[in-house]
Amino acid sequence: xxxxxxxxxxxxxxxxxxxxxxxxxxxxxxxxxxxxxxxxxxxxxxxxxxxxxxxxxxxxxxxxxxxxxxxxxxxxxxxxxxxxxxxxxxxxxxxxxxxxxxxxxxxxxxxxxxxxxxxxxxxxxxxxxxxxxxxxxxxxxxxxxxxxxxxxxxxxxxxxxxxxxxxxxxxxxxxxxxxxxxxxxxxxxxxxxxxxxxxxxxxxxxxxxxxxxxxxxxxxxxxxxxxxxxxxxxxxxxxxxxxxxxxxxxxxxxxxxx
Amino acid sequence: xxxxxxxxxxxxxxxxxxxxxxxxxxxxxxxxxxxxxxxxxxxxxxxxxxx
Numbered sequence: 001x002x003x004x005x006x007x008x009x010x011x012x013x014x015x016x017x018x019x020x021x022x023x024x025x026x027x028x029x030x031x032x033x034x035x036x037x038x039x040x041x042x043x044x045x046x047x048x049x050x051x052x053x054x055x056x057x058x059x060x061x062x063x064x065x066x067x068x069x070x071x072x073x074x075x076x077x078x079x080x081x082x083x084x085x086x087x088x089x090x091x092x093x094x095x096x097x098x099x100x101x102x103x104x105x106x107x108x109x110x111x112x113x114x115x116x117x118x119x120x121x122x123x124x125x126x127x128x129x130x131x132x133x134x135x136x137x138x139x140x141x142x143x144x145x146x147x148x149x150x151x152x153x154x155x156x157x158x159x160x161x162x163x164x165x166x167x168x169x170x171x172x173x174x175x176x177x178x179x180x181x182x183x184x185x186x187x188x189x190x191x192x193x194x195x196x197x198x199x200x201x202x203x204x205x206x207x208x209x210x211x212x213x214x215x216x217x218x219x220x221x222x223x224x225x226x227x228x229x230x231x232x233x234x235x236x237x238x239x240x241x242x243x244x245x246x247x248x249x250x251x252x253x254x255x256x257x258x
Numbered sequence: 259x260x261x262x263x264x265x266x267x268x269x270x271x272x273x274x275x276x277x278x279x280x281x282x283x284x285x286x287x288x289x290x291x292x293x294x295x296x297x298x299x300x301x302x303x304x305x306x307x308x309x
Contacts, residue, residue, distance in 0.1 A: 024259045035286070039294045040302075119307045122299060135307070150307040155298070160306070196308050220306040229308050 040155055041224075048128055048157035055129035056101050056112045060254065063177045063242075080248035082238020087213075088178045089142035096123045100141055102132055102149070103173040103250045106185075107162045110253060115174065119150040126152075131159040138199045138216070141174060141181065144209075145201035148216040153223055153230065160219035163232050164188065172215055172234045173250055179241040180250075183215040183234035190221055191229050198231050212236060 093099040098114035105111070116124045119133035132151045139145030151159035170185040191198060198218065201210035213236035221230035240247050246254040267274045298304075 020261075021259045032289070035289065036294055036297065039290055040298055043290065044294070044298075121304070125306065126299060126304075133307075152304065152306050155304060191308070193305065193308055198308055218306065218308055220304070226303065226305045229306070231308075 045155060045158045045161070048131075049159070049161075051128050052113050052131040052157045052159065053110065056098075056114045059098055059114055060101055060112065060175065063175070064254075082182055082247075083241055083244060085239055085241060087142045087181055087239035088176070090140055090176055092140060093117045095136075096120065096130075098130055099176070101175040103175065103180075103253065104162075104166075104170070105249055106166055106170045107160075112253060113151075113157075113159055115149060125150060125159075126156045128157075131157045135199050137196075139201055139210075141176065142213075144211065144213055146199060146203055146210065146214045146216055147174070148199045148218065150218045153219040153221065160217055160232075163217060163219050163230055164221075166232055171237070171247070171249055172217075173247055174215070175246075175254075177242070179239060179244075180247055181213075181239060182237040182247055183213075184237045185232060185234045187233055189231040189233070191231055193226070193229050195229070198229075203231075203233060 090099055093116075095118040096116055098116045100115040102113050102115055103111065113132050114130050115132045115134060116127075116130040117134055118124055118136055124130050124133040132149050134141075135148040135150065138148035141147050151163075153160055153163060166185045166188065168185060168187070172183040172185060174181040174183070189198070197204050197206075198216055200206065202212075203214060203216055215234040215236075217232040217234075219230050220226045221228040245251065264274065267277050269277070
Protein backbone atom coordinates (compact mmCIF):
# COMPACT_ATOMS: atom_id res chain seq x y z
CA UNK A 1 0.00 0.00 0.00
CA UNK A 2 1.51 3.22 -1.11
CA UNK A 3 0.28 6.60 -0.07
CA UNK A 4 0.00 9.15 -2.81
CA UNK A 5 2.97 11.39 -2.76
CA UNK A 6 2.98 14.99 -3.86
CA UNK A 7 4.64 13.91 -7.02
CA UNK A 8 2.05 11.29 -7.99
CA UNK A 9 -0.81 13.69 -7.29
CA UNK A 10 0.75 16.28 -9.53
CA UNK A 11 1.32 13.62 -12.18
CA UNK A 12 -2.22 12.35 -12.10
CA UNK A 13 -3.72 15.80 -12.13
CA UNK A 14 -1.60 16.59 -15.16
CA UNK A 15 -3.01 13.56 -16.97
CA UNK A 16 -6.54 14.45 -15.93
CA UNK A 17 -6.09 17.97 -17.10
CA UNK A 18 -4.81 16.71 -20.43
CA UNK A 19 -7.77 14.38 -20.99
CA UNK A 20 -10.14 17.06 -19.78
CA UNK A 21 -8.87 19.61 -22.26
CA UNK A 22 -8.81 17.03 -25.05
CA UNK A 23 -12.42 16.17 -24.30
CA UNK A 24 -13.41 19.81 -24.34
CA UNK A 25 -11.71 20.31 -27.68
CA UNK A 26 -13.49 17.30 -29.16
CA UNK A 27 -16.87 18.44 -27.85
CA UNK A 28 -16.20 21.91 -29.25
CA UNK A 29 -15.25 20.44 -32.62
CA UNK A 30 -18.46 18.42 -32.70
CA UNK A 31 -20.54 21.44 -31.80
CA UNK A 32 -18.81 23.51 -34.49
CA UNK A 33 -19.51 20.87 -37.13
CA UNK A 34 -23.16 20.76 -36.13
CA UNK A 35 -23.23 24.54 -36.28
CA UNK A 36 -21.65 24.48 -39.73
CA UNK A 37 -24.24 22.05 -41.06
CA UNK A 38 -27.05 24.14 -39.64
CA UNK A 39 -25.56 27.22 -41.21
CA UNK A 40 -24.92 25.58 -44.56
CA UNK A 41 -28.19 23.76 -45.03
CA UNK A 42 -30.71 26.04 -43.35
CA UNK A 43 -29.53 29.40 -42.12
CA UNK A 44 -27.45 30.46 -45.07
CA UNK A 45 -30.20 29.60 -47.56
CA UNK A 46 -32.63 31.86 -45.79
CA UNK A 47 -30.21 34.72 -45.19
CA UNK A 48 -28.44 34.57 -48.52
CA UNK A 49 -31.66 34.05 -50.46
CA UNK A 50 -33.03 37.18 -48.83
CA UNK A 51 -29.86 39.12 -49.66
CA UNK A 52 -29.99 37.99 -53.29
CA UNK A 53 -33.63 39.05 -53.42
CA UNK A 54 -32.83 42.45 -51.92
CA UNK A 55 -30.03 43.12 -54.36
CA UNK A 56 -32.24 42.12 -57.30
CA UNK A 57 -34.89 44.52 -55.99
CA UNK A 58 -32.27 47.24 -55.97
CA UNK A 59 -31.51 46.63 -59.63
CA UNK A 60 -35.22 46.61 -60.50
CA UNK A 61 -35.56 49.96 -58.78
CA UNK A 62 -32.78 51.46 -60.88
CA UNK A 63 -34.47 50.33 -64.07
CA UNK A 64 -37.79 51.64 -62.91
CA UNK A 65 -36.39 55.17 -62.54
CA UNK A 66 -36.72 56.45 -66.13
CA UNK A 67 -40.53 56.40 -66.03
CA UNK A 68 -42.13 56.12 -69.43
CA UNK A 69 -44.86 58.43 -70.63
CA UNK A 70 -48.36 57.54 -69.44
CA UNK A 71 -49.58 54.61 -71.45
CA UNK A 72 -52.82 56.19 -72.69
CA UNK A 73 -51.17 58.47 -75.26
CA UNK A 74 -49.57 55.76 -77.34
CA UNK A 75 -50.85 52.50 -78.73
CA UNK A 76 -49.03 50.23 -76.31
CA UNK A 77 -50.71 46.87 -75.79
CA UNK A 78 -52.65 46.08 -72.63
CA UNK A 79 -50.32 45.67 -69.71
CA UNK A 80 -51.15 42.03 -69.26
CA UNK A 81 -50.61 40.97 -72.89
CA UNK A 82 -47.30 40.65 -74.68
CA UNK A 83 -46.70 43.05 -77.54
CA UNK A 84 -46.01 42.14 -81.15
CA UNK A 85 -42.66 43.89 -81.07
CA UNK A 86 -39.44 42.03 -81.59
CA UNK A 87 -37.71 41.71 -78.21
CA UNK A 88 -34.39 43.56 -77.90
CA UNK A 89 -31.22 41.50 -77.74
CA UNK A 90 -29.23 42.25 -74.60
CA UNK A 91 -25.65 43.29 -75.32
CA UNK A 92 -22.97 41.00 -73.86
CA UNK A 93 -22.25 42.19 -70.33
CA UNK A 94 -18.94 41.82 -68.52
CA UNK A 95 -18.43 38.49 -66.76
CA UNK A 96 -19.91 38.42 -63.30
CA UNK A 97 -22.09 41.44 -63.99
CA UNK A 98 -25.84 41.32 -63.34
CA UNK A 99 -27.74 42.18 -66.52
CA UNK A 100 -31.25 40.81 -66.02
CA UNK A 101 -33.71 39.75 -63.33
CA UNK A 102 -35.57 36.48 -63.04
CA UNK A 103 -39.14 36.34 -61.73
CA UNK A 104 -40.75 32.95 -61.19
CA UNK A 105 -44.06 33.25 -59.32
CA UNK A 106 -44.00 29.50 -58.66
CA UNK A 107 -40.79 29.97 -56.64
CA UNK A 108 -42.57 32.37 -54.27
CA UNK A 109 -44.64 35.56 -54.33
CA UNK A 110 -41.62 37.75 -53.73
CA UNK A 111 -39.09 35.77 -55.76
CA UNK A 112 -36.76 37.93 -57.83
CA UNK A 113 -33.07 37.22 -58.44
CA UNK A 114 -30.31 38.76 -60.52
CA UNK A 115 -28.95 36.97 -63.56
CA UNK A 116 -25.24 37.50 -64.09
CA UNK A 117 -22.91 36.67 -66.93
CA UNK A 118 -21.07 33.35 -66.57
CA UNK A 119 -21.56 30.40 -64.24
CA UNK A 120 -18.46 30.81 -62.10
CA UNK A 121 -19.12 29.33 -58.67
CA UNK A 122 -17.30 31.80 -56.49
CA UNK A 123 -18.26 35.06 -58.15
CA UNK A 124 -21.75 34.27 -59.43
CA UNK A 125 -23.51 31.15 -58.19
CA UNK A 126 -22.28 31.32 -54.59
CA UNK A 127 -22.44 35.09 -54.50
CA UNK A 128 -24.36 36.86 -51.79
CA UNK A 129 -25.92 39.24 -54.26
CA UNK A 130 -26.22 37.26 -57.51
CA UNK A 131 -26.97 33.52 -57.53
CA UNK A 132 -27.94 32.88 -61.15
CA UNK A 133 -25.51 32.74 -64.05
CA UNK A 134 -25.85 32.56 -67.82
CA UNK A 135 -23.81 29.90 -69.57
CA UNK A 136 -21.36 31.78 -71.75
CA UNK A 137 -21.76 29.17 -74.49
CA UNK A 138 -25.53 29.60 -74.63
CA UNK A 139 -27.40 32.25 -76.61
CA UNK A 140 -27.92 35.74 -75.29
CA UNK A 141 -31.21 37.03 -73.95
CA UNK A 142 -33.58 38.13 -76.71
CA UNK A 143 -31.72 36.17 -79.37
CA UNK A 144 -33.48 33.35 -81.18
CA UNK A 145 -32.02 30.32 -79.44
CA UNK A 146 -31.43 29.03 -75.96
CA UNK A 147 -30.94 31.35 -72.99
CA UNK A 148 -29.44 28.90 -70.47
CA UNK A 149 -29.02 29.62 -66.76
CA UNK A 150 -27.56 27.82 -63.77
CA UNK A 151 -28.43 28.15 -60.09
CA UNK A 152 -28.11 26.18 -56.87
CA UNK A 153 -30.87 23.78 -55.84
CA UNK A 154 -29.76 23.77 -52.21
CA UNK A 155 -27.32 25.95 -50.25
CA UNK A 156 -25.94 29.38 -51.24
CA UNK A 157 -29.40 30.88 -51.34
CA UNK A 158 -30.99 27.90 -53.13
CA UNK A 159 -31.82 30.08 -56.10
CA UNK A 160 -33.51 27.24 -57.98
CA UNK A 161 -34.62 25.39 -54.85
CA UNK A 162 -38.21 24.99 -56.08
CA UNK A 163 -37.32 24.05 -59.66
CA UNK A 164 -38.94 20.66 -59.24
CA UNK A 165 -42.27 22.30 -58.36
CA UNK A 166 -42.72 23.97 -61.76
CA UNK A 167 -45.99 23.09 -63.53
CA UNK A 168 -46.67 23.21 -67.26
CA UNK A 169 -47.58 26.74 -68.28
CA UNK A 170 -45.96 28.42 -65.27
CA UNK A 171 -44.54 31.77 -66.30
CA UNK A 172 -40.85 32.58 -66.13
CA UNK A 173 -40.19 36.31 -66.57
CA UNK A 174 -36.86 37.92 -67.31
CA UNK A 175 -36.62 41.66 -66.77
CA UNK A 176 -34.16 43.90 -68.60
CA UNK A 177 -34.07 47.72 -68.65
CA UNK A 178 -36.25 47.76 -71.80
CA UNK A 179 -39.00 45.53 -70.42
CA UNK A 180 -39.91 41.92 -69.67
CA UNK A 181 -39.43 38.68 -71.56
CA UNK A 182 -42.03 36.06 -70.77
CA UNK A 183 -41.53 32.31 -71.06
CA UNK A 184 -43.89 29.44 -70.33
CA UNK A 185 -42.52 26.42 -68.54
CA UNK A 186 -42.77 23.31 -70.69
CA UNK A 187 -41.05 20.35 -69.05
CA UNK A 188 -38.41 19.02 -66.70
CA UNK A 189 -35.64 16.68 -67.63
CA UNK A 190 -33.08 14.79 -65.55
CA UNK A 191 -29.65 14.35 -67.10
CA UNK A 192 -26.07 13.52 -66.20
CA UNK A 193 -23.81 16.43 -65.41
CA UNK A 194 -21.93 15.85 -68.66
CA UNK A 195 -24.90 16.36 -70.97
CA UNK A 196 -24.01 19.81 -72.17
CA UNK A 197 -26.28 19.53 -75.21
CA UNK A 198 -29.10 20.87 -73.04
CA UNK A 199 -27.38 24.20 -73.71
CA UNK A 200 -27.63 23.86 -77.51
CA UNK A 201 -29.48 26.61 -79.34
CA UNK A 202 -32.24 24.07 -79.68
CA UNK A 203 -31.80 21.92 -76.54
CA UNK A 204 -30.48 18.40 -77.17
CA UNK A 205 -30.48 18.86 -80.95
CA UNK A 206 -28.03 20.09 -83.51
CA UNK A 207 -29.88 22.47 -85.81
CA UNK A 208 -28.72 25.31 -88.02
CA UNK A 209 -31.67 27.58 -87.26
CA UNK A 210 -33.13 27.12 -83.80
CA UNK A 211 -36.24 29.01 -84.92
CA UNK A 212 -37.57 29.67 -81.44
CA UNK A 213 -36.54 31.30 -78.20
CA UNK A 214 -36.08 28.94 -75.26
CA UNK A 215 -35.06 29.39 -71.64
CA UNK A 216 -33.21 26.57 -69.87
CA UNK A 217 -32.69 26.42 -66.13
CA UNK A 218 -30.16 23.92 -64.81
CA UNK A 219 -29.63 22.91 -61.22
CA UNK A 220 -28.40 19.91 -59.28
CA UNK A 221 -30.36 16.76 -58.61
CA UNK A 222 -31.25 15.13 -56.31
CA UNK A 223 -31.43 17.77 -53.63
CA UNK A 224 -28.25 17.96 -51.52
CA UNK A 225 -26.40 15.97 -54.16
CA UNK A 226 -24.58 16.71 -57.37
CA UNK A 227 -24.93 13.29 -58.96
CA UNK A 228 -27.32 14.47 -61.67
CA UNK A 229 -28.80 17.66 -63.06
CA UNK A 230 -32.39 18.79 -63.20
CA UNK A 231 -33.25 20.81 -66.29
CA UNK A 232 -36.32 23.01 -66.77
CA UNK A 233 -37.26 24.24 -70.24
CA UNK A 234 -39.51 27.17 -71.05
CA UNK A 235 -40.77 28.43 -74.41
CA UNK A 236 -40.89 32.09 -75.34
CA UNK A 237 -44.29 33.64 -74.94
CA UNK A 238 -43.74 37.29 -75.69
CA UNK A 239 -42.21 40.63 -74.97
CA UNK A 240 -43.60 43.29 -72.64
CA UNK A 241 -42.05 46.73 -73.38
CA UNK A 242 -41.50 48.81 -70.25
CA UNK A 243 -43.85 51.54 -71.49
CA UNK A 244 -46.75 49.10 -71.44
CA UNK A 245 -46.11 48.07 -67.85
CA UNK A 246 -45.09 44.74 -66.37
CA UNK A 247 -46.93 41.45 -66.93
CA UNK A 248 -49.89 41.49 -64.55
CA UNK A 249 -48.75 38.37 -62.70
CA UNK A 250 -45.67 40.14 -61.35
CA UNK A 251 -47.02 43.70 -61.46
CA UNK A 252 -47.41 43.91 -57.71
CA UNK A 253 -43.88 42.70 -57.06
CA UNK A 254 -42.44 45.10 -59.63
CA UNK A 255 -44.45 48.02 -58.25
CA UNK A 256 -43.71 47.05 -54.68
CA UNK A 257 -40.04 47.77 -55.08
CA UNK A 258 -40.32 51.37 -56.23
CA UNK B 259 -10.01 25.10 -21.03
CA UNK B 260 -13.54 26.23 -20.26
CA UNK B 261 -12.83 26.06 -16.54
CA UNK B 262 -9.91 28.44 -17.08
CA UNK B 263 -12.16 30.77 -19.07
CA UNK B 264 -14.76 30.65 -16.30
CA UNK B 265 -12.12 31.54 -13.73
CA UNK B 266 -10.71 34.26 -15.93
CA UNK B 267 -14.03 36.09 -16.30
CA UNK B 268 -14.54 38.68 -13.57
CA UNK B 269 -17.72 39.14 -11.56
CA UNK B 270 -20.34 36.89 -10.07
CA UNK B 271 -22.44 34.17 -11.70
CA UNK B 272 -24.86 36.52 -13.49
CA UNK B 273 -22.09 38.75 -14.81
CA UNK B 274 -20.11 35.73 -16.01
CA UNK B 275 -23.15 34.33 -17.80
CA UNK B 276 -23.75 37.67 -19.51
CA UNK B 277 -20.15 37.82 -20.66
CA UNK B 278 -20.29 34.26 -21.91
CA UNK B 279 -23.44 34.99 -23.90
CA UNK B 280 -21.75 37.97 -25.55
CA UNK B 281 -18.69 35.85 -26.38
CA UNK B 282 -20.84 33.09 -27.89
CA UNK B 283 -22.80 35.58 -30.01
CA UNK B 284 -19.58 37.13 -31.32
CA UNK B 285 -18.05 33.74 -32.12
CA UNK B 286 -21.19 32.55 -33.94
CA UNK B 287 -21.37 35.81 -35.90
CA UNK B 288 -17.76 35.57 -37.01
CA UNK B 289 -18.25 31.92 -37.99
CA UNK B 290 -21.47 32.56 -39.93
CA UNK B 291 -20.28 35.64 -41.77
CA UNK B 292 -16.68 34.82 -42.58
CA UNK B 293 -15.38 31.43 -41.49
CA UNK B 294 -18.18 29.15 -42.72
CA UNK B 295 -18.57 30.82 -46.12
CA UNK B 296 -14.84 30.44 -46.63
CA UNK B 297 -14.86 26.77 -45.61
CA UNK B 298 -17.81 25.99 -47.87
CA UNK B 299 -16.28 27.91 -50.75
CA UNK B 300 -12.88 26.28 -50.37
CA UNK B 301 -13.57 22.70 -49.41
CA UNK B 302 -17.04 21.76 -50.64
CA UNK B 303 -17.74 20.85 -54.22
CA UNK B 304 -21.25 21.91 -55.13
CA UNK B 305 -21.72 21.91 -58.85
CA UNK B 306 -25.07 22.79 -60.27
CA UNK B 307 -23.92 23.33 -63.83
CA UNK B 308 -23.61 20.98 -66.76
CA UNK B 309 -20.12 20.86 -68.16
